[in-house]
Amino acid sequence: MAPDDEQVLVARLSAGDTGAFDEVYDAYRPRLFAFLLRMTRNRALAEDLLDETWLRLVRHATRLLPDTRLGPWLFTVARNLYWSHRRDALLEESFVPELLTLWPSPAPWPSPFDLAAAGELERRVERALSTLSPQYREVVLLVGHQGLTPADAAVVCGVSPEALRQRLSRARATLAEKVRHTPAVAALKKGFAT
């Protein structure tokens, strides 16, 4: 979205224009949901966090600065909601070791994404992504999938551009390594069948 168009959109949104909201909603809803779904790996939770993201936008609509960039703003809210939920969930479950490492165990079977992905490599990437740590997964998704610039992704993640670049580099290397060691879904299915 061109910066000028975005500024007009933000101004209309601040004035309570529902047409402007619809434009933003239609442009970003699927992208935000895809991001949240891959972060949470839980459809119901992703839907709830998506609702809250949009409600926060309309609650803050009148306070948006004229130069607000809606994409990074929305992804920042969605990301913060995800991390807030994750912290609460970890504390509730007294899952202290995971709180310290924040390293999820890999899913032992193909996710719905695996099965629906178009090609074999996409399936392997989906599967490898689900085993990445959330910190790595979010930068890979924001830059690699959502097309944010590293500078915008740094804003979303609340880190310096340099830190983001380093994290992205490590995340890509880890992802590539995991993809190399991720068996094809067909092989997994065969393994389960036997």
Added chain:
Amino acid sequence: MSVDRDDQPGDEDLLSSLARLRICDISQRRSRQLRRRCHAMLQGEPPMDRWSLGVDGAFRREIVPALGGVWCLAYLAEIVRCTAAIYGYLGNP
């Protein structure tokens, strides 16, 4: 899509695969509901549940403590009056 000779994806393949990952969406029904809710909030129409929550919140925050305070004061005044009556400070009826 090109892959390396040993069937391992290269960096370019990985990046293009990431960009091609499926975009998902919520159901149309849920999307419509959320859109309506946001429109209502944008146009400053307080949803019914929020309005009732607001009234309920004000009731709990202000009215209940006020009623409790009045009741405590009345109870205390009555105790003082009874005590004064027992010890004869209020004079003979």
